Amino acid sequence: MDISIGELSRRAGVKVPTIRYYEGIGLMPETSRTEGKQRRYDATHVARLNFIRHARELGFEVEAIRELLDMSGQPDTSCEEADRIARRHLDEVDRRIAKLEALRGELTRMISECGHGRVAECRVIQVLADHDQCAHDRH
Amino acid sequence: MDISIGELSRRAGVKVPTIRYYEGIGLMPETSRTEGKQRRYDATHVARLNFIRHARELGFEVEAIRELLDMSGQPDTSCEEADRIARRHLDEVDRRIAKLEALRGELTRMISECGHGRVAECRVIQVLADHDQCAHDRH
DNA sequence: GGTCGTGCCTCCAGCACCTGGAGGTTCTAG
DNA sequence: CTAGAACCTCCAGGTGCTGGAGGCACGACC
Numbered sequence: 001m002d003i004s005i006g007e008l009s010r011r012a013g014v015k016v017p018t019i020r021y022y023e024g025i026g027l028m029p030e031t032s033r034t035e036g037k038q039r040r041y042d043a044t045h046v047a048r049l050n051f052i053r054h055a056r057e058l059g060f061e062v063e064a065i066r067e068l069l070d071m072s073g074q075p076d077t078s079c080e081e082a083d084r085i086a087r088r089h090l091d092e093v094d095r096r097i098a099k100l101e102a103l104r105g106e107l108t109r110m111i112s113e114c115g116h117g118r119v120a121e122c123r124v125i126q127v128l129a130d131h132d133q134c135a136h137d138r139h
Numbered sequence: 140m141d142i143s144i145g146e147l148s149r150r151a152g153v154k155v156p157t158i159r160y161y162e163g164i165g166l167m168p169e170t171s172r173t174e175g176k177q178r179r180y181d182a183t184h185v186a187r188l189n190f191i192r193h194a195r196e197l198g199f200e201v202e203a204i205r206e207l208l209d210m211s212g213q214p215d216t217s218c219e220e221a222d223r224i225a226r227r228h229l230d231e232v233d234r235r236i237a238k239l240e241a242l243r244g245e246l247t248r249m250i251s252e253c254g255h256g257r258v259a260e261c262r263v264i265q266v267l268a269d270h271d272q273c274a275h276d277r278h
Numbered sequence: 279g280g281t282c283g284t285g286c287c288t289c290c291a292g293c294a295c296c297t298g299g300a301g302g303t304t305c306t307a308g
Numbered sequence: 309c310t311a312g313a314a315c316c317t318c319c320a321g322g323t324g325c326t327g328g329a330g331g332c333a334c335g336a337c338c
Contacts, residue, residue: 036333079261122218
């Protein structure tokens, strides 16, 4: 195969500047070029970029993806590390969900208590303004 | 009152460089200075910064906070706009939660199916590598 | 083989929201 | 008066891209 960066972009669903950015940070390898300096890719690059895209969609950080890619290149080693990375990330996702649920609760309450009158009585504004105690208590 | 930036930082729970940053982007006003050019604040600044911090904790974007601050300065106008901003943000939070829940499902499945053997059979790596079809189907 | 249009190249600036360091000045307690 | 903490400005960096400017390459068609 002999794929241009635009074609790779289409096949993997990743924008062209993003591919170049991934090359810059070492997630994608520097690849062979045409005489006119244009990048040429093959099927292995499509697979790698798909791997990266999917990991990003799952919210893995670039550092974690780097490690996962290294691992997938060593199929005979233990996958303990991959498991650890995934669990760590799951914990992080759980934390984010918990935090957002709490926000959602507060926002919902704020909105439902808003009497739709003047700003002076607006619950939304009040909650934001009056949080001195709460915030200090929790720290 | 006659508060230094460090004292303001402690009272509002916002780091000193962040306060200066907020001044730079216009969330906090430029304030009076001592002869030696050091910033001096009063109770209204503490309240304003608390408002900002709490709004940030609730995930409001800086632009939204700017609007909310403007509103809280006009207590006799309708709070319709505040309500709208809060609802818009709630929708956004709902979207983020939904997305994270989906991720959580996929991550949990991935981890539970991992046989803890070699990378070659690792479900975590496989899921990331084999998503060509899925991804293309959805587009 | 010339030309046209699209796609590619590099470089750099910007987004959101801070964070921290360097190098220098000011405040304040003892 | 002096020591040291806290302040000042300016600027670079971090995360993960994104897009524009200005210029060259590719390939299809005539």
